[in-house]
Amino acid sequence: MRTLFLAASTLALFSVSAAHAGGFAAPVVDVAPVEPVVVTESPAWQGGYVGAALGYAFGGDDEIGASVGGTVEGNLGNAELGGPNLSLRAGYRWQRNNWVVGPELSYTAGDISDEFDYGTAGTFESKVNNTLAIKLKTGYLVQPDMLVYGIAGWQKGDFTYTNSGTDIDYDADGYVVGLGAEKMLSDRLSVTGEYEYSNFGNTEVDLGGGITTRATPEFSNIKLGLNFKF
Numbered sequence: 236m237r238t239l240f241l242a243a244s245t246l247a248l249f250s251v252s253a254a255h256a257g258g259f260a261a262p263v264v265d266v267a268p269v270e271p272v273v274v275t276e277s278p279a280w281q282g283g284y285v286g287a288a289l290g291y292a293f294g295g296d297d298e299i300g301a302s303v304g305g306t307v308e309g310n311l312g313n314a315e316l317g318g319p320n321l322s323l324r325a326g327y328r329w330q331r332n333n334w335v336v337g338p339e340l341s342y343t344a345g346d347i348s349d350e351f352d353y354g355t356a357g358t359f360e361s362k363v364n365n366t367l368a369i370k371l372k373t374g375y376l377v378q379p380d381m382l383v384y385g386i387a388g389w390q391k392g393d394f395t396y397t398n399s400g401t402d403i404d405y406d407a408d409g410y411v412v413g414l415g416a417e418k419m420l421s422d423r424l425s426v427t428g429e430y431e432y433s434n435f436g437n438t439e440v441d442l443g444g445g446i447t448t449r450a451t452p453e454f455s456n457i458k459l460g461l462n463f464k465f
Contacts, residue, residue: 288460295454320345
C-alpha cells in the first residue's frame with residue numbers, strides 16, 4: 236500500500252513539472268477561409284428612362300401638285316415646313332462595355348407648318364399635327380459620362396391640309412434617321428442634343444372637287460432635352 240502511494244505521488248509530481256516546463260499548448264483548429272461577397276453593379280447607362288425635348292423643325296418641303304381625273308394640271312406651290320415642337324419619350328437600353336443600344340418610343344407635336352398663296356384661288360396650308368415613332372438608338376461611350384449615338388426608326392404622322400379654309404386630314408407612314416449626344420448630369424439625370432430627319436414618302440390626298448395631290452412632307456428637327464433614368 237505504501238509502495239502504491241509513493242508511485243502515484245511520483246507520477247503526479249512528474250506531470251506538474253512537465254506542465255510548467257513546456258507551458259500550455261492550445262489545440263489547433265482548422266477554419267476554412269470566408270469568401271468575400273462580390274456585389275455586381277448594373278452598368279451606368281443600362282435601364283429604363285423617360286424624357287422630354289424641345290425642338291425646332293426646319294428645311295421642310297411638301298410639294299403640292301394638282302391632278303384632275305389622273306391628269307396633272309400643275310403645281311400649286313411648295314410648303315416649307317418648320318416650327319417649334321415638343322417631344323415626349325420613353326425607352327430602355329442595354330450596355331456592354333462601351334456600347335449602348337435600345338428601343339425608344341416618342342411622340343412629337345407642335346406647330347410644324349407652312350402656308351402659301353396660289354394665284355387668286357386662295358391660300359393653302361400644310362401642317363404636321365403629330366408623329367408617333369419607334370426608334371432604335373445605338374451609341375458608343377466616348378467618355379464614361381458622354382454617349383454619342385445614331386437614330387433609325389419608323390414613324391406615323393398625322394397631317395392636315397387647309398385649302399381656302401377647308402381642312403383635309405390624312406395619315407402617312409415614314410422613316411426617321413439622325414444623330415445625337417447625351418451627357419450624364421447625375422446618376423439619374425442626363426441632357427440630350429439631337430438632329431433628326433423625317434420623310435413620309437408620297438401619299439395621295441383628295442382635295443375635293445375631283446382634285447387630288449400627292450403629299451410629300453419631309454423636314455429636319457433639332458432637339459434639346461432631358462432624360463430621367465429609373
